[in-house]
Amino acid sequence: MRADIRKIVVTVEETRREMGKEVSPATRKAVAAAVIKNPFAGLYAENLEDLMAIGEELGGLLGEKAVAALGVTPHDIESYGKAAIVGEKGEWEHAAAILHPRLGKPLRAAVEKGAALVPSAKKIGGLGAAIDVPLGHKDAAFVRSHFDAVEIRIPDAPRGDEIVVAIAVTDSGRPLARVGGLQKNEIKGEDGLR
Amino acid sequence: MDILIRKFHSTLDEIFHEGGPRTARPLRRAALLAVIHNPYAGRYEPDILPMMESLNGLGVEMAGRLVTLLGGDPRAVEGYGKGAIVGAAGELEHGALWHVPGGYAMRRVLGEAKAIVPSAKKVGGPGTRLDVPVTHINASYVRSHFDAMEVCLPDGPHEDELLLALVMTTGPRIHARVGGLKASEIKGEDGLR
Numbered sequence: 257m258r259a260d261i262r263k264i265v266v267t268v269e270e271t272r273r274e275m276g277k278e279v280s281p282a283t284r285k286a287v288a289a290a291v292i293k294n295p296f297a298g299l300y301a302e303n304l305e306d307l308m309a310i311g312e313e314l315g316g317l318l319g320e321k322a323v324a325a326l327g328v329t330p331h332d333i334e335s336y337g338k339a340a341i342v343g344e345k346g347e348w349e350h351a352a353a354i355l356h357p358r359l360g361k362p363l364r365a366a367v368e369k370g371a372a373l374v375p376s377a378k379k380i381g382g383l384g385a386a387i388d389v390p391l392g393h394k395d396a397a398f399v400r401s402h403f404d405a406v407e408i409r410i411p412d413a414p415r416g417d418e419i420v421v422a423i424a425v426t427d428s429g430r431p432l433a434r435v436g437g438l439q440k441n442e443i444k445g446e447d448g449l450r
Numbered sequence: 451m452d453i454l455i456r457k458f459h460s461t462l463d464e465i466f467h468e469g470g471p472r473t474a475r476p477l478r479r480a481a482l483l484a485v486i487h488n489p490y491a492g493r494y495e496p497d498i499l500p501m502m503e504s505l506n507g508l509g510v511e512m513a514g515r516l517v518t519l520l521g522g523d524p525r526a527v528e529g530y531g532k533g534a535i536v537g538a539a540g541e542l543e544h545g546a547l548w549h550v551p552g553g554y555a556m557r558r559v560l561g562e563a564k565a566i567v568p569s570a571k572k573v574g575g576p577g578t579r580l581d582v583p584v585t586h587i588n589a590s591y592v593r594s595h596f597d598a599m600e601v602c603l604p605d606g607p608h609e610d611e612l613l614l615a616l617v618m619t620t621g622p623r624i625h626a627r628v629g630g631l632k633a634s635e636i637k638g639e640d641g642l643r
Contacts, residue, residue, distance in 0.1 A: 262467055268458075271457045
């Protein structure tokens with residue numbers, strides 16, 4: 257394992273009612289987040305290969321943990337997203353190195369398919385910083401019922417030399433989605449958009 | 451009385467180290483939150499006891515879910531705590547309704563737990579954070595297990611809701627080393643030592 261993981265946090269949110277109406281089946285979102293040591297804290301490195309390798313590792317580990325937390329098959333995952341919070345001794349680009357080059361492939365393996373772009377967010381933050389992980393349908397980015405986000409925050413992270421890396425998955429869209437647009441049963445799932 | 455659950459939210463921490471030696475068996479801490487309708491919101495109701503018994507089923511469900519989150523074996527649970535956040539149209543006393551059903555549920559699910567379940571409560575809005583205190587399930591004075599777990603639900607509680615929390619952990623703080631009564635030394639008779 258390349259990443260020095262201090263802790264892993266997994267959250268599951270299950271919504272059964274919204275605005276007094278029953279939500280059936282309940283909508284569910286899971287987030288798996290790892291607190292890792294930033295190998296480049298406090299220094300400028302031109303080559304960020306180590307973080308790209310960590311991203312690849314965490315894409316599989318966190319993707320599988322998040323799917324397992326929902327207790328469904330990879331096939332049943334409907335939307336996904338990713339995010340990173342870099343501690344203050346790190347650099348914006350460190351988040352990009354973890355999230356973008358190699359994290360996607362193992363994540364897609366964990367959720368079966370995943371033709372769509374994995375929506376992402378990143379920031380620099382201190383202990384307890386919250387980040388809203390954006391969510392989009394895994395096979396067709398335009399599915400409007402699945403445009404969403406889920407917040408994650410870890411009270412004791414990231415310390416200055418740490419990075420919080422989060423992956424979110426759902427088995428559903430928003431609780432009472434009713435603003436039209438492309439429906440999930442209409443998607444082709446070929447180009448990742450529709 | 452029907453308990454209307456809007457949402458469950460669970461958190462599972464797996465802690466491998468905090469700057470010290472890495473452990474092969476990570477400390478696990480789990481929190482389960484339920485946000486429910488507060489039937490007494492917006493008025494002073496002298497008799498709120500009818501709701502307390504109605505919460506027993508929810509408590510047992512939450513405690514069972516926590517054990518599942520921690521691997522399924524109740525014997526792995528060493529610490530516990532509980533808490534409540536009352537939405538703005540309620541009063542602090544409504545949060546106190548959780549003491550008996552929350553504690554009863556965890557004791558029932560864990561079997562022989564002897565110690566009082568430590569608790570915290572407050573009135574707050576959506577996103578309010580609560581530090582749920584945690585102590586050893588059989589002896590409150592076990593120093594290595596004094597802990598707390600912060601919980602937060604971004605969209606709750608609404609003003610007419612109660613957020614109820616239960617927490618369980620599988621062991622001492624990750625690098626506990628400030629002495630005191632050890633878990634291996636407890637008698638487990640009075641719930642204290």
